[in-house]
Amino acid sequence: EAGVVQSPRYKIIEKKQPVAFWCNPISGHNTLYWYRQNLGQGPELLIRYENEEAVDDSQLPKDRFSAERLKGVDSTLKIQPAELGDSAVYLCASSLPGTGDTGELFFGEGSRLTVL
Amino acid sequence: DQQVKQNSPSLSVQEGRISILNCDYTNSMFDYFLWYKKYPAEGPTFLISISSIKDKNEDGRFTVFLNKSAKHLSLHIVPSQPGDSAVYFCAAGSLGRLYFGRGTQLTVWP
Numbered sequence: 001e002a003g004v005v006q007s008p009r010y011k012i013i014e015k016k017q018p019v020a021f022w023c024n025p026i027s028g029h030n031t032l033y034w035y036r037q038n039l040g041q042g043p044e045l046l047i048r049y050e051n052e053e054a055v056d057d058s059q060l061p062k063d064r065f066s067a068e069r070l071k072g073v074d075s076t077l078k079i080q081p082a083e084l085g086d087s088a089v090y091l092c093a094s095s096l097p098g099t100g101d102t103g104e105l106f107f108g109e110g111s112r113l114t115v116l
Numbered sequence: 117d118q119q120v121k122q123n124s125p126s127l128s129v130q131e132g133r134i135s136i137l138n139c140d141y142t143n144s145m146f147d148y149f150l151w152y153k154k155y156p157a158e159g160p161t162f163l164i165s166i167s168s169i170k171d172k173n174e175d176g177r178f179t180v181f182l183n184k185s186a187k188h189l190s191l192h193i194v195p196s197q198p199g200d201s202a203v204y205f206c207a208a209g210s211l212g213r214l215y216f217g218r219g220t221q222l223t224v225w226p
Contacts, residue, residue: 004159042205042216043160056213091159103150103209107159
């Protein structure tokens with residue numbers, strides 16, 4: 001069974017440029033998460049989707065970050081414009097119905113963003 | 117303000133010995149606690165979890181202990197193997213949201 005797929009794996013951009021990350025969760029996982037992991041830190045939740053509905057986006061910096069999961073399957077996270085402090089690994093995760101409440105998430109390999 | 121803290125950034129253990137990784141938390145409302153393991157250039161993978169109503173959960177070489185009065189969580193790996201070398205993240209959750217610690221780099225040497 002295929003795991004959580006993310007692209008691109010690496011992205012280098014100059015500040016003020018836009019960037020987008022894509023995630024395809026495990027088939028049948030209706031809950032999808034975007035996390036950000038800064039260097040030397042643990043992952044921090046940005047947004048959680050139940051199907052196509054964003055049920056927890058309180059940690060998403062909405063002035064420059066946006067996310068969508070239009071058909072309740074794959075998702076895109078966008079940053080526009082990027083700032084130096086956005087350099088991090090952006091992790092996508094998914095979970096089976098019901099297990100998200102116990103924390104068993106399946107993570108992708110992450111997208112490493114470097115903003116110059 | 118970190119709600120989950122891993123105060124040891126690194127731990128080095130000889131193969132065959134016990135590895136003990138520690139974690140402290142501040143929020144008494146957490147319902148569940150987990151450990152994730154992460155290899156370089158990979159995403160974290162789920163290792164073991166424990167509900168707040170239990171104080172111990174065991175899965176093969178891995179045992180997680182929960183001390184709610186002390187708000188302390190630990191992961192025991194016995195015996196440790198070189199393949200266990202990775203970063204271990206402690207996480208705690210409630211209402212579908214997980215909070216992660218900064219991680220502990222475990223190195224198991226032969």
